[in-house]
Amino acid sequence: MPDDTPARPPLDPAPYVWTGPPLGQATSLDARFYTDPAVFDAEMTQIHRKGWLFAGREEMVATPGSYRALDTVGGPVLLVRDHDGTLRAFANICRHRNSIMATGCGPADRLTCPYHGWTYRLDGRLTGVPGMQGIPGFRREPHGLFPVRMELWQGAIFLTFDEGAPDLTTWLGNYPDLAGSHRMADMVCTWEIEIETRCNWKLLLENAMETYHTGIVHEKTVGAQTSVSFPTQGEWLAIQVISTRSIATLGDAAPPFPPLPTLDAQARQGTYFTLIHPTTQFALAQDCAWWLAVRPLAVDRSVLWVGGMFPRAALDLPDFATRAAPYYARWEAVAREDVDILERQQIGLSSVYAEPGPLSWRDDMVLAMNTWVQARLAGR
Template sequence: MNQAQLRPEAVAATRQAGLSPPLPQIPADIFDPAHYAPVRRSLLEAETLPAWCYISEAFYRREVEQIFLKVWNFVGRADRIPSPGDYVAFDFVGVPVVLLRDKQGEVRAFVNTCRHRGTQIMSGEGNCAALRCPYHSWTYGLDGRLRGAPGMEDTVGFDKSDYALQPIRIDSWDGFLFINFDPDSIGLREYLGDLPERFACYNFADMVCVRRKEYDLACNWKVYVENAMESYHVPTVHGLTLQKQKRDINPPIAANGEYCGLYTRHIGSRALLAGDTGFPYIPTLTGEATEGTFYPLIFPSTMFALTYDCMWWLEIHPRGPSHMKLIVGSCFPRSTVERGDFDEVLAKYVRRWDQSIPEDNDISERQQLGLASPFTAPGRFSALEPLVHVIDNWVLDRVIGPAR
């Protein structure tokens, strides 16, 4: 039964009884490619994803297994842990992770669970000389090796060298950190393709992250990604903010790598509200970067905004089919950060982000509420949503299998 065919009397009965209305019907054969054939059509003939793709626990678990545990996932900037012993712990799709900088200055990533009985070791962020489990005091060096295991002296055949923390692949590109849970996946540079070369003129390696802000949102991760990668919503959702910025929207950029993106041609920084003035342009910009802003999405869920004077990112940590964490990071060239008026001028950029991002957050949560309705049926794409169609098919290629 399609979710749009649920009997209205069933909904009315549950409401009369004071219960929540039924959720959309999810087919038992949810991974049958036939359900997704309408999404596979060309943009202006295609339908949007079925609602269950945004609320189903089974669909989400398949996304975790076939996407997030196999690809390179962005986890912030290396300057968040600048000194030996600095660490940050977080959860990513159900995996406790700790990032740290070891004594030699190398950034490492480990599964943040003790090899004894699985207790989470580190929490929050800070600086440490070693990682000590709060349960039985098993202690690990910054290289992940087990250094101390009190009480294990009489355990037969126990060798500390066999019980190091489980490492997670980690790599960086110009200060941006990525982790990968699959030891057999391709390398980060191959995954990114021509993206580093395309955006080399922004000189990210010389940038400094000056602000991180986190939001806990009640929406599916795809809802937020889709919204970020289309401009169709701007006149309505951002009518009093971003819509006042004059821009010329170009076709999606051609990509050779696991990314896609938008480009807009305009005058003035997209990181400011209309009428505000800010910092000077990044001096190393060339070509189209001097004439507008790029908005690349690194699949599956990392969005950058690259404008004349700075960049900011949208980093998503999925937390289930209907929840996610959003992390917004803001970077400026080191020479800009060293200006005497930096804090004063930065306030204008913060005002822009703190007005426009909550607008996207609110509409994404509203969309999630609608997708949970028993009567929500697939819609159609407009010509202003080409990358939503690309994103949805990228997901289906991995969750369902490549289109035939």
């Protein structure tokens, strides 16, 4: 049989991967991309509601008969684990008058709207409609919860609000070639925080994909880093911060968890920082993984969601909590250092003098992200 699988580029890292205008001519984006509500509205329509976004991990709704509510760029969403174990995603709104059905997380036998008591099965079917007897033409069947398109990769839940979006496998392209040996399917989320930020969503992700700033902004924490970049196929980007030990904890002491035994030769060389367009970063260290997921709220406001994962086997260690604590401290400290500097950058972008500045070769992923955003806004 002929193999019609498209040829994949090798994952050979390079000092930088350059696309678009040549070094010396490439600049940062015009400030209006970070300050103009019209650009933000266009990004919502052309990018955020058309791409795949990370919505959490399967183990967050592990128990049959449970749910978890989350806010997204497409509005409130419910992740629901049905009694038979099926995972589903629904718009978290009642079909009566669009009130939010549930908040937080927990067990659920049925889903009952707290406003007028309309009740749904965990498969979304409307069952209980108090007071609707005798309404001419009313039927329950067409008024189930709206399903949201959902796909899973290695335990990660992704959603899209666009029925025409390519499937997640196509979106991820050769991402599994880079990230596969970390076996994220065998990991469990043990920690998460949300940080409200006063900056544009792109600033958070541009920052997360370059090591130019780390020796300065993170002088007292992770310090200076060097990275290589990877050519990729699919809607994602990657760099690797070179360090033969995990950089997920601070200081000189050996990392509290051993390296993952499954890592391939490249993965053993450092920590991958990967951006799955438009707003999901997975960082993959030798002993753990974490994410930065950004939810744009307005042109100058975003929520940064940070979560950490360890291999399932590590959770069985009697001193797991003690070992994991330095990772949580590092993830939060570094995230807050970044947010502080990015809120300053957001203020600077409001200056009447703000203009695009020349990019360094260490800004290669900033340029790649900016190029991707501009192409999407242009409908490509």
